Structures are given as C-alpha cells and as structure tokens.
Amino acid sequence: MTSKNSKVVELEQVVIRFAGDSGDGMQLTGSLFSDSTAFAGNDFATFPDYPAEIRAPQGTVSGVSGFQIHFGQKTVYTSGDLADVLIAMNPASLKANMRWIKEGAIIILDVDAFIEKGIEKAGYKSDPSTDGSLDGYNMIKAPITTLTKEAVKHLDMDMKSTLKTKNMFALGIVMYLFNRKLDLINQHFERKFKANPLIVEANKAVLAAGFNYADTIEAITNTYKVEPAPLEKGRYRNITGNVATAWGFIAASERSGRPLFLGSYPITPATEILQELTKFKNLSVKAFQAEDEIAGIVSTIGASFTGSLAITTTSGPGLSLKSEAIGLAVMTELPIVIVDVQRGGPSTGLPTKSEQSDLMQALYGRNGEAPVIVLAAKSSVDCFYSAYEASKLAMEHMTPVILLTDGSLANGSEVFRIPKVADLMPIAPPIVMANDPNYKPYRRDEQKLSRSWAIPGTEGLRHRIGGLEKEDVTGNVSHDPMNHQHMTNMREEKVQRVANFIPEQEVFGKDEADLLVVSWGGTYGVVLTVVEKMVNQGKSVAHAHFRHMMPLPKNTETLFARYKKIVVCEINNGQFVKYLRMNYPQFKYQQYNKIQGLPFMVAELETKFNEILNQ
C-alpha cells in the first residue's frame, strides 16, 4: 500500500492507549500492535487495564477495557504515564481515559458510537465529539462501525461477527499512523482463525479498510516513525510478568534437577502463573489446582518434602490464608517458594489494581518467630530472574522464600532478551546421598546453617519432621526451653546469613549525592525514569532499588550513609520506610506514598524529588 504524501515525523518514544467496551477486543488489538512494534525493533512495555467484572454493563465507564503500549528508540522502563494517542471505541472509553492522555494528544473516535444513548450512558451531558470540549486535541472522528460493515458487506456475515471485527479498523488506522506494514497481522489472522477462512477474510478486509481510510482522510496530515532501539544482539520475545514468573521456575527446575510442583488456587492477578504452568506437562511440570489456598501451599510442602522444587502462587488474600502453612515450612525447614502477586487490599480490595501493600505481611505475617527470605521482582522481565533466584535461595538455604510481584508487573509485558538456561547461576540443593551415615534431620551446614534434604524413597534416610519444635540435630520432638531458644536463633540466623550469598545493593547515579531515592519491587521503571531524567538535568540524585527485602543487602547501611537525604517511595502507606526505620534508625527518611490503585506518574515523583532537593 502506498501512502499519500503525509509528512513523516520522527519521535523518540510514543504511548498509545487502546480503549473500548470490555467486549470490543482491545486487549487483542493492543497485543497485535505490540507484535508489530517488536518487529519494528523498538523497545516497549505494555499494560492492560481491564475492569474487575468480566462483562460490566455495556457502554458504561466501569465496563471500559484498555491496553497501553509505550515504545521507543531508547530503553523503555515503563508502560508510560500519559498517552500520545487514544483510541476510544465509545463515549465511555473516552470518558474513562481522558485523564490518561497528554494535552493535544491524538484521539481516534468511533463517531458511530457517539449517539445520544451512548453519550448518556457514559455520563456526558453533551456530545464531547462536537461540543468543543476536545478542541485542544487532534481528534480523528472515524465512522468505524459504518465503515466496518461496509468493508465486510461482500462476505455476507451476521451482524454480531461483523461488529466483532471493528477493533481491526481502529488498529488499521493506528498502523497507518505509525508507518507499519500489515503483513504480520494478516499472518496472525491466518494462524488464529485457521478453521474459519471467512473470519480471516473479514479481519483482513477491515484492517485494510482502516489503514486505507487513514490514508485518505484529510484529518491525518502527519504519520510517525520511531527508529529501532539499540538493543543488545540476541533473540527477543515479549513476555508478561506472570509468564516470566512461571518460566523462571521451569528454568530453575531444569537447572537444579528437581522436578517442578505447583500447588495453587486461582486468584486475580496470579492465576496466569497457574495457567501457564499447566501447559508445560511436556517438561514434566506438575501443576495441581487445589481446592483452596491452604491446600495449594500444603500440597507444596508435601511435594517439597518429597524432593520437588515446590512452589505456590497467590495474591494478598491468599497469602493470608497460607500463613499457618508457611510457618510449617519454616519449622520443617523445607524449601518452598510462595509467589504473592500483590493487588489492592485489604480484604478483596481492588483485585485488578496493583499495590505494594503486602510487604509487612510477607516479612512478618505469621505466628511465632518465623523468618523467611523475601524477594521483590522489579520488572516484568525480572519476574523470570526473581523466580529463578527465589528457587535457588529456597533450595540452597532450605527455607521458604516469598517472592513479591504485583498486578502491574504480572499483566504488563516487556521485551525479554532470551537467556540460555546454561548461562544462569547454577543451583545446588543439599540433597543427602543414600545411606549417608552422618545424616541427621537437623544437622546444619556450617556456612549457611541450612539442614539437608533427605528425600523419601532414599535408602537409609528415614526420618520424621513436623510442626512441633524439633530438637537440634536429631529432629526429635522437643519442648526443652534452651533448645527452643537455640532453634529460634538458628532459623533467624539462617535467613540473615543469606545476605552473604546475594549481591550487594547497587545504586544508579553517583556514589554520593544530595538525595538518594529508594524504591523496591514493581516501581523500578518509573522511579528510574525520573531519576535518570533528573541526573541528566545535572541534579544531585541517585537511585537505590531493592529486590532483596529479607535479608537486606549487607551494604545497605554504609550506602545510606553516603547520601544527605533519603526518600522512600512506594505504592502503599509506607511499609518499606517503616522497615528501614526499624533496621537503620540512625537515618532520617522522607517518604512518598500513593495508594489509589494507580502507578506512580513521572511528573508527581519529579515534583516530589525536586521539592526535597530544594528543602
């Protein structure tokens, strides 16, 4: 297809937001555009924004489903704050997303949906596409529904199937705007709808119609181009945090030689990890969908006792239900990994919104003195490496590990440079050989203080463990006062010594500066974006982003001492900052917290950091 002579404008980075009714197929539209972005060689990150209900009332603001993509010719750390382009399939999508777009952004509307009923349902008093309220924006008013019907008229399809393809008309317009070729997407239709040639034909026709429409209309004078990003050589793929988490465990299982067992119960936003792992029976993964959260983790403990790399996946409410069983794993000193994909709480809270408010629960939410290792993934891709590391630490140190991710990381996607499993850190679980005469259930490794792993079915290693306090070395049940003190100390010390086996805390920016910005977990991208920007402006700022929450890296204290001011920012009411105040009370910490079910925005952090710098 040849383009009309519109001017091609080069951009460094772009944010596009696709929005429509939850049945409009916006997630598919967005992911197809992502595939095309990958082939264009850009770095990118995406984020879906969908309602908690499967099909909220049609045409209402609560039923709007969105998908955002941020792509650029430089490294992209987040799915972006405000969009440059908004596709709004109906008035409700416009209403729900106006606050997420930049001033002067391009808004592509399906004007056919801007009829009285739709406008009213969205809560508008007058038609926003005509009442002048959007005058500051570059509005493309496309009769998408009409032209979609027109494009497939020759195929004699029913109305329902016809309307299902209108998202492809919108995609066609966006493809034109960003100088993309349609081949890749057409190939996708051929693969996906192999059994239904009519649907393939319809989607192709509507996509092309959208593209051609954009090529024809006067309203589009410029098209845009984002040059490829200078990505390191290698093979790449797009991956969501949840898939990356699942795959990290599979890689760890293979590398450690321990079969992978998952015991889990579906819960938003962690369910995809369970779904993903059920696919890999070809790699001998045993994914068990249990009757509840408790059975999920307890079956995991059973599998761990039996020698599997055993994991359980959940979100905050599920972590609460698993507390007692985590204590059992602490007491039996068995390796398990508990993934908590955090969401808004307390209680059912905001199931589809992201939050970092389970940190205290992960660190302390159990009866008794029950220390565990806590890790927090920093990005969707890092979920892979964090799951891998969590498995390594759990097995090598014989302890439960809680891995915190969150809804944003879980559902967001990033470009992933595919590693080779052989290049990942080796994992050496302390498995006892058959008939080892020195084996005692609670004899500990001198360095790590971990006990060893004697697997049922191995000759000469029969032993009993359980939730009752154990006598040192023998593992017999013991109520002896000094033994309990000793074993409590050992369990604590074992986790603290993990600090000897993890990397020191790194800093982005100068070793000494006026302000150290501290963050943890899923906020890495946005905080780094802000700090990088401020450093480029010559500001005296540095960034320490934590992935190891328990134990903290050994150099944390000396590192903090090198900065005049410290600000801790998190998507909660201040849990990490409290933890730091408790651990290193000699420093003065400022804090920036937000708990609205929303991610940090670049602008708000920048304002806050500048304010602190100017104090």
Add this chain to the structure above:
Amino acid sequence: MENQIIDPQVLNLSKEDFSSDQMVKWCPGCGDHAILRAVENVFPNLGIKKEDFVVVSGIGCSSRFPYYMNTFGIHGIHGRAAPLATGVKLANPKLSVWMITGDGDSMAIGGNHFIHTIRRNIDINILLFNNKIYGLTKGQFSPTTPQGSKTKTSPQGTFERPFNPGELVIGAQGNFFARAVDTNPKAMTAVFIEAAKHKGTSVVEVLQNCVIFSNKAHELITSRETKDEYQLTVEHGKPLIYGKNNDKGIVLKGTKLEVVTLGENGVTEKDILVHDQYEKDPGIHVMLARMMPPEYPVALGVIRSVAAETFDQALDNIIAHEKEISAIKTADDMLNSGSTWTID
C-alpha cells in the same frame, strides 16, 4: 510409576523395622496403641521397601502417629493432612502414602480437603481414627459426636447433627471405604491390607476409643456382651448375616435396609442381601455405612471397593503423552517458542 510390589519374603522386613525409638505418649488404654501395632504388622507384609513408606498426619492425638513409625514421616497442621499427602503422592507416585487423621482433623477443620482428595481419587490410604470427640484439646464435641452428648462445649448436650464418615466418603465419590474397631486387631490388619492394595483413595474408619473424654463411645459395638448383636462384618459375596447365633440378617425392603431374624416369618438365608463391595452404584454401600445401633448393627470390613483411575496415574499418563508429542523438550525450547525476533 506405581509402587513396585516386591515379594515380602525377599524384603524380609519385620515389625521392628517400623518401630521408632520415640516414646509413645498416648494415654494408657487409648485405642491408638492398638492401631499403631496393627500398622506395624501390616507394613512389613505389603511388599513395599521400608524407605518407600511415607506417613503423613494433621493435628490431634492420632496425628502424632508419624513420630511413632520408623518411616519417612511428616506431621502437618490441623486439618491439612490430605493436601500434604497429596503433595507427597503427586511428587512421587511410587511412594506408599498413609494419612493418619481423626474426626476433628478430617471431618471439621479439614473437611474440605478430605472430600476433594477423595473426589480426585489420589492413591493414598487414609486411616480415620473416629473417637467422636476432640481429645487433644480435652473434650469438646466433634462433627461425629452423637446428638445429645454432653461435652465441654455442649454442657446441655449437642444439638447439631453428626456426620457419618462412610456416608461422607461415598458421597464424595469415594471408591474405597472400610470400617474396623480398635478392639479387633486381626480384622483391623485385614482391612488395612485391603486399603493398601486398593488403587485410589482408601478410607478406613477405625472406631477408636478415647479412654479419657469419650470412653465407651463405641460401647454397644465393642463390649463383650453386645458386640455380636451390633457388629456385622461384611464380606464380598457373602450374605449379610450376623448375631451370636448367626440368625440375624439384613434384607432390602423397598428402599430401606431392614434387620430380620432367620427362621422367623419364613425368612431364609436366600432372602438375605449378599454383599457386593465392587458394585459401582453407591446406593447399598451408603445404606450399609449408615447403619447404626441400636436399630442396626454397625457394618465392619470392606464396604466399598471400586476400581477407578487414580489422579496421580492420570497426571503421569498425560505427562508421558505430552512429553512424547511435544517439540518442547527443554526450558531453552520453551524460552524460544512462539513469537520471537532476533536483533543482529
């Protein structure tokens, strides 16, 4: 992947191979002692290597059991023995997994796990010690305590209706249910062996006496004076006849079981119901499991034993099939599967 049965003569195991060196701390006279002895007698004779047994439990008096067996063992948390056993079995289906639990552990706090484990037909053996009371917490009523019983939490007598474990097991699509009393080691041993042989979830309810908090809970069934009139040991293919003089029998009258006396009203052995433990339809099995004194005798022995595919075997079969047909053989294959692109 199932446990390989080896000739017990070759294994040459004895009771002593399974006795642990730990002091057994149940109350003197507790029925648990007899169950422990029976299990110690059964394990050497199953043709299973001693390191292939795993004994799993929840919480309660019965759940101290793993500490008293010299096998691999794990003592879990309250009510969760079933998922613990599930995890062990799924991780290694070759192991012979024995779950020890009580009426509090499995009928109350662990009720959900209990029914789902049975529904899935995980190949484990569940020994349910039913003393109809909470013993370890010192005498509160349990979900199997008979209505009207005075306990620490029902000083005026319980007014909730109890579960009948057998009815629950079969209602949860259980394929194996047997019952024994702690006073009859021989019969107990026999049903434990049957449970071990059965592929799938086997549940054996042991009517066990708590000497402290519900002493004589099973008095009618176990006392020398009354047991013959209140015990009916069912045997596959045999008529359901019992009684001191072998003159009582069970007949199906309409939709109900009824006790009859042979020789009275023209009743002969031909009229008596013949036990079929292999019948898939659970109807008669439920009726047998539900029989309770004083109206009926209590049914002992293997009430239901129906062959069906086990969860662990089904999972292993799918894994074997997927491994065969899939092009993804390694984690590297997985990482490079689907839509990828290369930057040179």
